[in-house]
Amino acid sequence: MLELHDGSLDVVEITSRWYKAVKDKNFGALIPFIGIVRDEKGIDGLSFDVYEPILNNWFNAWQEKAKKEGAMLYMAHSRGDVLNHTSSYISAVVSPQRKVGLRLINDFVEDFKANAPIWKYDLIGGKRVYARERSQALSGAGLLSKDN
Amino acid sequence: MLELHDGSLDVVEITSRWYKAVKDKNFGALIPFIGIVRDEKGIDGLSFDVYEPILNNWFNAWQEKAKKEGAMLYMAHSRGDVLNHTSSYISAVVSPQRKVGLRLINDFVEDFKANAPIWKYDLIGGKRVYARERSQALSGAGLLSKDN
Amino acid sequence: MARIEFLGPIGKEPEDIDIKNLKELKELFAGDKKLEEWLDICAVAINDTLVNEIDVKIQPNDKISLLPPVCGG
Amino acid sequence: MARIEFLGPIGKEPEDIDIKNLKELKELFAGDKKLEEWLDICAVAINDTLVNEIDVKIQPNDKISLLPPVCGG
Numbered sequence: 088m089l090e091l092h093d094g095s096l097d098v099v100e101i102t103s104r105w106y107k108a109v110k111d112k113n114f115g116a117l118i119p120f121i122g123i124v125r126d127e128k129g130i131d132g133l134s135f136d137v138y139e140p141i142l143n144n145w146f147n148a149w150q151e152k153a154k155k156e157g158a159m160l161y162m163a164h165s166r167g168d169v170l171n172h173t174s175s176y177i178s179a180v181v182s183p184q185r186k187v188g189l190r191l192i193n194d195f196v197e198d199f200k201a202n203a204p205i206w207k208y209d210l211i212g213g214k215r216v217y218a219r220e221r222s223q224a225l226s227g228a229g230l231l232s233k234d235n
Numbered sequence: 236m237l238e239l240h241d242g243s244l245d246v247v248e249i250t251s252r253w254y255k256a257v258k259d260k261n262f263g264a265l266i267p268f269i270g271i272v273r274d275e276k277g278i279d280g281l282s283f284d285v286y287e288p289i290l291n292n293w294f295n296a297w298q299e300k301a302k303k304e305g306a307m308l309y310m311a312h313s314r315g316d317v318l319n320h321t322s323s324y325i326s327a328v329v330s331p332q333r334k335v336g337l338r339l340i341n342d343f344v345e346d347f348k349a350n351a352p353i354w355k356y357d358l359i360g361g362k363r364v365y366a367r368e369r370s371q372a373l374s375g376a377g378l379l380s381k382d383n
Numbered sequence: 384m385a386r387i388e389f390l391g392p393i394g395k396e397p398e399d400i401d402i403k404n405l406k407e408l409k410e411l412f413a414g415d416k417k418l419e420e421w422l423d424i425c426a427v428a429i430n431d432t433l434v435n436e437i438d439v440k441i442q443p444n445d446k447i448s449l450l451p452p453v454c455g456g
Numbered sequence: 457m458a459r460i461e462f463l464g465p466i467g468k469e470p471e472d473i474d475i476k477n478l479k480e481l482k483e484l485f486a487g488d489k490k491l492e493e494w495l496d497i498c499a500v501a502i503n504d505t506l507v508n509e510i511d512v513k514i515q516p517n518d519k520i521s522l523l524p525p526v527c528g529g
Binding site: 098099102103106109110111113114115116117118119120121122123124125126127172173174183185188189192193196197200 | 246247250251254257258259261262263264265266267268269270271272273274275320321322331333336337340341344345348
């Protein structure tokens with residue numbers, strides 16, 4: 088249940104489709120997290136590179152984790168340019184229990200931010216500028232550094 | 236942004252409307268919580284009584300709290316009968332910050348469960364049976380008890 | 384006269400009663416077997432604000448509400 | 457030959473290199489001024505699994521990926 092889209096996500100289409108897919112499956116709670124690109128610092132939008140093989144591994148490991156709690160995860164992310172006030176990222180948890188669902192959406196989104204192999208760029212005057220200062224180094228970063 | 240509906244909530248209509256209302260307002264995250272009635276213990280669905288004056292006060296106090304963090308809350312709830320596999324409750328937080336949003340949706344939904352003046356009944360064989368054992372006493376309960 | 388409302392599953396019509404404080408209400412209800420089980424678990428609101436003290440004064444035209452345990456969602 | 461990929465913002469074409477372990481790769485890259493700033497902050501994956509040790513063996517046909525700091529969402 089991981090989907091990548093070129094450009095902005097169609098929030099209504101995606102969240103409606105997920106809702107319809109789960110509504111009759113006796114989960115008690117559906118909790119989507121919808122990220123919307125903010126107009127700030129003079130950007131026109133954001134742009135993304137995604138490394139699919141590791142993203143898939145990361146997502147599948149989370150899906151297994153969710154399954155052990157009777158829950159299920161969905162995620163959609165953009166590749167390429169996403170203009171201000173449109174969406175680049177949607178995650179959702181479906182869970183029989185409210186508390187499990189609320190905990191999972193928090194932990195899943197936070198781990199996504201820290202570990203999903205996706206690179207973000209600001210779109211400024213038609214150029215892609217790597218959002219270095221908002222990015223987080225992955226586990227083991229600096230392994231090949233000469234200072235290491 | 237508190238709405239009450241007779242019977243089941245139209246999840247797609249409500250969540251799409253909220254998304255459209257906020258998408259251009261420079262919030263970074265929209266996090267809905269969608270409750271779906273589970274088919275369990277032989278019920279046909281749930282039924283609800285809502286006491287609006289206190290519900291409004293409770294919601295408005297939360298809205299003020301959210302506003303102080305730059306966030307905003309939405310809530311929709313059903314009155315009357317809601318059949319299995321349909322929705323009786325949707326809450327949503329919109330927030331500039333992801334972490335604030337994730338914290339607020341958790342705290343708001345939990346406080347809702349404990350304090351919103353709404354009474355739940357199981358629908359069994361066409362009858363409404365008060366869900367006493369799943370209900371929580373409000374602050375100050377038992378004030379008029381002869382044992383108090 | 385104050386008006387008392389029995390909310391949700393109590394399933395009882397509102398009543399108008401002549402009392403000066405909640406203590407009198409408690410005494411008035413004492414012995415009502417049907418109501419007793421509810422009184423043990425109900426919270427009390429005066430004019431839509433929950434109260435925690437039994438010696439609260441009641442004004443004429445006050446609205447008193449009995450609220451059983453809740454479960455929204 | 458192992459293949460090395462420079463992901464995301466590094467913006468460098470993949471290269472095929474003949475090394476037996478990561479330590480040799482580190483030595484190979486030493487002195488590449490342009491790459492040095494990336495090496496300080498990049499994680500390393502072999503066949504799409506992140507690794508934390510420099511003496512990991514490299515097999516022919518292994519895929520080595522350099523992953524700069526991430527920021528999805």
